[in-house]
Amino acid sequence: MQIRKLLIMWHLAMFTKEWQTENEIWPEIALRQLTATSDARALADWPGLAAHRPALENQQRLALRLAHDPSIITRADPDYPPRLGEIPQPPLVLFTAGNRDLLQTRTLAVVGSRDAGRYTKAALDNFGKAFPPDLTIVSGLASGADTMAHEMALAQGLPTIAVLANGLDRVYPAHNRQLQAGIAAGGLLVSEYPPGTWPMPYRFVARNRIIAGLAHGVLVTEARLKSGSLITANMGLETGREVFALPRDFDQPLGAGTNALIQAGAKPVMSARDITDELQYFD
Missing domain, CATH: 3.40.50.450 (Rossmann fold)
Known part of the structure; x- marks a missing residue:
């Protein structure tokens, strides 16, 4: 699994929860300098994955389908707007329709x-x-x-x-x-x-x-x-x-x-x- 799919899965599982929970995965991705195409196993030792595993597994099938949708942008993707990353609690995932x-x-x-x-x-x-x-x-x-x-x-x-x-x-x-x-x-x-x-x-x-x-x-x-x-x-x-x-x-x-x-x-x-x-x- 790539980081892009993991981010979509994480977002689907967490977007109804508080922002702190939604965003706690990103510092780990940034610290390890992972990109959208990096292997998600690079985060296998991060306790946050184990803590939320049931919620993540519930979204795995939908995330697999959405991960191949080019209209979806994750924060790890190269076309994520840089200035959006400057705000407090930037969205991990953007769903788009139209001219990106x-x-x-x-x-x-x-x-x-x-x-x-x-x-x-x-x-x-x-x-x-x-x-x-x-x-x-x-x-x-x-x-x-x-x-x-x-x-x-x-x-x-x-x-x-x-x-x-x-x-x-x-x-x-x-x-x-x-x-x-x-x-x-x-x-x-x-x-x-x-x-x-x-x-x-x-x-x-x-x-x-x-x-x-x-x-x-x-x-x-x-x-x-x-x-x-x-x-x-x-x-x-x-x-x-x-x-x-x-x-x-x-x-x-x-x-x-x-x-x-x-x-x-x-x-x-x-x-x-x-x-x-x-x-x-x-x-």
């Missing part, structure tokens, strides 16, 4: 409230017309700002990546079924969750770290003071991403979060150039 080359491009994450309205749409439509054609827009396919970001990208001919909080064979929200299909056809769908997995509240929070990890910059359009968008922005700040925010009137609840980000050091955005000037230095 987009994982190696310059990316802008766009996040915001599910209640985002005309202000977000107008700003994104304005910026999108001036974005370079090779800038990939990353978001989470949720209602509101996420949906507007993906729709703007498709309308402007920009590549886009949707990071899902469920398996790729599930659609949430249901009204984004056509949008999800369009992104799979012309962009890329990404999830750390295997097929058949339905979204749960904590999975949206977990998904946010992947959005931040894939991004070179994070734009927050509208957000309340306590929101998942600010979690994504803070994750971006912690991992050295450029963070941008749309300013709003002080009495607008959906501007409280973005104004607070600006106060904390995020760059206020009034035009596409405010973003592209910062991202031009990334390859």
Whole structure:
């Protein structure tokens, strides 16, 4: 068995458990300088395998089939996005559908409230017309700002990546079924969750770290003071991403979060150039 198959087996057995358990195998792989094609017997003396053997054996048949699926990327594979490995608790496995080359491009994450309205749409439509054609827009396919970001990208001919909080064979929200299909056809769908997995509240929070990890910059359009968008922005700040925010009137609840980000050091955005000037230095 190769390390690639072992990682898939491990992930299938552990993804419903706490992150510490999910990720405890990776330091051993890194310490021993193993690659995706290394023989998994190199880990035979590691106690963690014996401790979780029953759970691993339950996933062996499915892992054997998935190990030959080129749309699945493990952290040991050479095409795993390097910047994703910079975040706390990087996903061990990514399930993808679409153009995987987009994982190696310059990316802008766009996040915001599910209640985002005309202000977000107008700003994104304005910026999108001036974005370079090779800038990939990353978001989470949720209602509101996420949906507007993906729709703007498709309308402007920009590549886009949707990071899902469920398996790729599930659609949430249901009204984004056509949008999800369009992104799979012309962009890329990404999830750390295997097929058949339905979204749960904590999975949206977990998904946010992947959005931040894939991004070179994070734009927050509208957000309340306590929101998942600010979690994504803070994750971006912690991992050295450029963070941008749309300013709003002080009495607008959906501007409280973005104004607070600006106060904390995020760059206020009034035009596409405010973003592209910062991202031009990334390859």
